[in-house]
Amino acid sequence: MKRTALTARWVVGHVDGSHRLFRNGTVVVEGTQVLFAGHGFDGEVAETIDFGDAMIGPGFVDLDALSDLDTTVLGYDNHPPELKGRVWPQSYMQAGPREMYTPEELAWQKRYAFTRLIRNGITTALPIASLFYRAWGETAAEFDAAADAAADLGLRVYLGPAYRSGNLVVGTNRKIGFHYDDARGFAGLDDATRFIDRHENTHGGLVRTMLAPDRIETCTPELLRRSGALARDCDVPIRLHCCQSRLEYDLVVQQHGKSPLELLRDTEFFAPSTVLPHGLFLSGINGITHEAPDLDILTASGAALAHCPLVMARSGKVMQSFPRFRDLGVTIGMGTDTHPPDMIQNMAVGMMTARIAEADATTVRATDFYDAATLGGADALKRPDLGRLAAGCAADLNVIRFDTPEMGQVIDPIQTLLLNGSGRDVSDVMIAGRFVMRDGVIPGVDAAADRERAQAQFDRMVAQYPDRTLFHPPLEQIFPPSYLLG
Numbered sequence: 001m002k003r004t005a006l007t008a009r010w011v012v013g014h015v016d017g018s019h020r021l022f023r024n025g026t027v028v029v030e031g032t033q034v035l036f037a038g039h040g041f042d043g044e045v046a047e048t049i050d051f052g053d054a055m056i057g058p059g060f061v062d063l064d065a066l067s068d069l070d071t072t073v074l075g076y077d078n079h080p081p082e083l084k085g086r087v088w089p090q091s092y093m094q095a096g097p098r099e100m101y102t103p104e105e106l107a108w109q110k111r112y113a114f115t116r117l118i119r120n121g122i123t124t125a126l127p128i129a130s131l132f133y134r135a136w137g138e139t140a141a142e143f144d145a146a147a148d149a150a151a152d153l154g155l156r157v158y159l160g161p162a163y164r165s166g167n168l169v170v171g172t173n174r175k176i177g178f179h180y181d182d183a184r185g186f187a188g189l190d191d192a193t194r195f196i197d198r199h200e201n202t203h204g205g206l207v208r209t210m211l212a213p214d215r216i217e218t219c220t221p222e223l224l225r226r227s228g229a230l231a232r233d234c235d236v237p238i239r240l241h242c243c244q245s246r247l248e249y250d251l252v253v254q255q256h257g258k259s260p261l262e263l264l265r266d267t268e269f270f271a272p273s274t275v276l277p278h279g280l281f282l283s284g285i286n287g288i289t290h291e292a293p294d295l296d297i298l299t300a301s302g303a304a305l306a307h308c309p310l311v312m313a314r315s316g317k318v319m320q321s322f323p324r325f326r327d328l329g330v331t332i333g334m335g336t337d338t339h340p341p342d343m344i345q346n347m348a349v350g351m352m353t354a355r356i357a358e359a360d361a362t363t364v365r366a367t368d369f370y371d372a373a374t375l376g377g378a379d380a381l382k383r384p385d386l387g388r389l390a391a392g393c394a395a396d397l398n399v400i401r402f403d404t405p406e407m408g409q410v411i412d413p414i415q416t417l418l419l420n421g422s423g424r425d426v427s428d429v430m431i432a433g434r435f436v437m438r439d440g441v442i443p444g445v446d447a448a449a450d451r452e453r454a455q456a457q458f459d460r461m462v463a464q465y466p467d468r469t470l471f472h473p474p475l476e477q478i479f480p481p482s483y484l485l486g
């Protein structure tokens with residue numbers, strides 16, 4: 001098998017269970033795997049590629065990988081959600097919710113999103129998209145297309161259409177309530193089961209599957225119970241948004257008389273690989289006064305948190321706190337969950353918000369977040385072959401340029417990366433031994449044309465807002481310009 005040596009000023013290798021920095025290091029790739037990472041390889045290689053003043057490191061594992069056209073901008077300055085079209089009016093629910101994108105647009109968006117993930121150095125992705133724009137759940141058809149897109153682009157993925165049994169609705173009295181449709185939830189689970197049968201471990205192992213029940217408050221206890229049992233039976237990861245918002249926590253307590261984590265425990269939801277975005281609201285944390293043994297349940301469950309600090313900080317929320325979970329031994333992986341799907345920016349914001357949450361700069365280090373974005377994600381998926389560069393591991397890596405003025409000065413590449421780097425500094429990405437991006441170029445992708453197409457789809461979607469917004473105000477009233485138009 002052909003061996004390729006990759007060299008750079010910095011290589012992040014892996015020795016005795018932790019990352020290790022090698023100055024002027026070498027990574028040797030053979031087939032789909034790493035053969036060697038470190039100093040002093042003395043075997044034959046067919047080719048050597050020197051990246052110069054750059055860092056070769058393990059690819060990022062994104063547990064909540066943005067996979068649609070992000071709509072954060074619609075809620076950035078426009079509040080409250082129920083008056084700005086971000087909670088379905090009761091009338092819309094009753095009329096029968098509809099898809100806001102065509103099947104072709106949905107399939108294309110997955111592919112487009114995958115190119116953005118690769119552009120940012122992400123090599124393993126568990127896609128997440130908003131169900132807010134959907135008639136109900138995600139479809140198996142768009143995920144069939146997503147499997148093809150991932151295989152074609154070379155992105156490592158865990159795929160599963162999201163499903164749910166309920167949705168938030170708002171009445172004309174502005175009260176937020178719930179609409180449940182159990183049959184729809186079970187039908188979604190059936191589709192997801194068939195999807196696992198068709199796609200698990202295909203395309204040379206690049207495409208894996210998972211179960212993606214939407215959010216704890218949009219799933220009935222029976223759907224949670226069946227989902228957990230299926231994840232254990234099929235031995236696939238299961239991901240559920242939980243401990244994400246105050247509203248979610250309060251709703252679950254109101255409806256079930258127990259906390260979100262108590263509900264997961266009591267429905268036997270937990271599987272060997274359980275991923276919970278976002279770990280913000282637990283008993284005694286972030287203003288939750290309801291008493292429940294949430295921290296004990298979390299640590300006993302072995303579930304991993306998907307930490308997405310950028311999207312949360314944008315709405316004023318921070319994890320309370322990263323060092324608390326870390327010190328309890330909870331696995332913490334990272335997710336992008338918003339645009340830009342920039343893991344480097346997420347690490348930087350995670351570092352800042354953790355220090356703010358603790359009012360102490362000494363409680364987290366840059367390595368905590370670099371570990372979370374690589375090893376944490378791999379541990380969450382029970383994949384000791386991912387998130388690290390060592391002999392026998394998958395050849396999933398990214399190359400980050402350090403020779404730009406933007407990157408500033410370096411005494412240590414990880415610290416400089418979190419201070420000055422961004423996803424735009426990723427130049428090359430390899431997944432399973434294949435370069436999926438070289439020198440900023442993803443083969444077959446016209447990024448400028450794609451951006452235009454994405455904007456056109458977004459414009460058509462936004463135009464449908466008045467119809468789905470309480471009291472149907474005109475578009476200019478839902479999304480007023482930042483300044484008066486001159």
Ligand SMILES: [Zn+2]
Pocket residue numbers: 064128241277278308337
């Ligand atoms: Zn999320």
